[in-house]
Amino acid sequence: MRIDVFTIFPEYLAGPLGASLLGKARARGRLDVRVHDVRDWTDDRHRSVDDTPFGGGAGMVMAPGPLFAAVEAVAPPRPLLLCAAAGRRFDQTLARELAAGEGFSLVCGRYEGVDQRVADHLCDGEVSVGDYVLAGGESASLIMIEAVARLVPGVMGNQESADQESFSAGPAGDGPTLLEYPQYTRPAEFRGWEVPAVLRSGDHARVERWRRAQALRRTLDRRPDLVDRPLTAEEQALLAEFPD
Numbered sequence: 001m002r003i004d005v006f007t008i009f010p011e012y013l014a015g016p017l018g019a020s021l022l023g024k025a026r027a028r029g030r031l032d033v034r035v036h037d038v039r040d041w042t043d044d045r046h047r048s049v050d051d052t053p054f055g056g057g058a059g060m061v062m063a064p065g066p067l068f069a070a071v072e073a074v075a076p077p078r079p080l081l082l083c084a085a086a087g088r089r090f091d092q093t094l095a096r097e098l099a100a101g102e103g104f105s106l107v108c109g110r111y112e113g114v115d116q117r118v119a120d121h122l123c124d125g126e127v128s129v130g131d132y133v134l135a136g137g138e139s140a141s142l143i144m145i146e147a148v149a150r151l152v153p154g155v156m157g158n159q160e161s162a163d164q165e166s167f168s169a170g171p172a173g174d175g176p177t178l179l180e181y182p183q184y185t186r187p188a189e190f191r192g193w194e195v196p197a198v199l200r201s202g203d204h205a206r207v208e209r210w211r212r213a214q215a216l217r218r219t220l221d222r223r224p225d226l227v228d229r230p231l232t233a234e235e236q237a238l239l240a241e242f243p244d
Helices: 010-017 020-027 064-074 092-099 116-121 138-149 159-163 204-222 233-241
Strands: 002-007 032-037 080-089 103-108 125-128
Touching: 002 010, 002 064, 002 138, 010 020, 010 032, 010 138, 020 032, 020 138, 032 064, 064 103, 064 116, 080 116, 080 138, 092 138, 103 138, 125 138, 204 233
Parallel strands: 002 032, 002 103, 080 103, 080 125
Antiparallel strands: none
16 A cells, blocks of 8 residues: 655654554555655745745645645645544544555645645545644654554454454444453463453353453443444343453
C-alpha cells in the first residue's frame, strides 16, 4: 500500500515512520510511505506557505498555491484527505475502508487552518482524529497511518491480533464491535494479584467464552454506546457464566 503525506514539517514524521511496526513494514516493502515537503513547491525566496486571513483575525492560513502545486506534481493515490478538526471522525470503520484500497494520501494543516479551496477543490474529504485541536495534522496523520497499516495483509505477523483488538468485529466481521478483553502474561501471581484461573486451565473453549464475556462486560461498562441494542440470549448466558 502506498501512502503520501504532504507537510511543512517532514522531520516530524521521520522518526515514527522508521520505527517499530511501520519501519518494519516499509523495510519489507509492505508499506510505501512518501513524505513531501510542501515548501519545495513555493515560489519565493522565503519559501512561504502561509498568509494573513481575508476578513482579519488572529494567526495565519496555509495558502492554496503550494499545496495545489505539490499534489499536482506528485499525483498521489486517492482519496486525498485533509487532516482537519471539522472533518469526519476517524475510527476503525474508516481505517478498514482505507486499508481495503491500494493507497491514500493526507494533507497536514498548520497555523489557523488551510485555505478552504484546498478542501473544496483539491482534497476528497476531511478527517479528524478527535474532538480537540492540535498544532498541526502531522500527529493525526501518524495515528491514521498506523491504524490503517495494521490492517494491511502482511504488515502484522499475526493477522488474528488485528481481528481481536478493540473496535473489531472479529475475524468473520459479523459480530458486535467490542473493546478488547483483558490480557495477562507471566508470572501467574504478581504482588498478590493472580491471573484468572480460567486462563491457566488449558480449556481453550472456556478461555474463548471468558474472553468474549470480558470484552462484552468491558464494553458495557466503558463504552455502552457501542452496544446500542438489547443483549442476545447468548450474550446474557456468557455474562451469567462469568459473573466477574
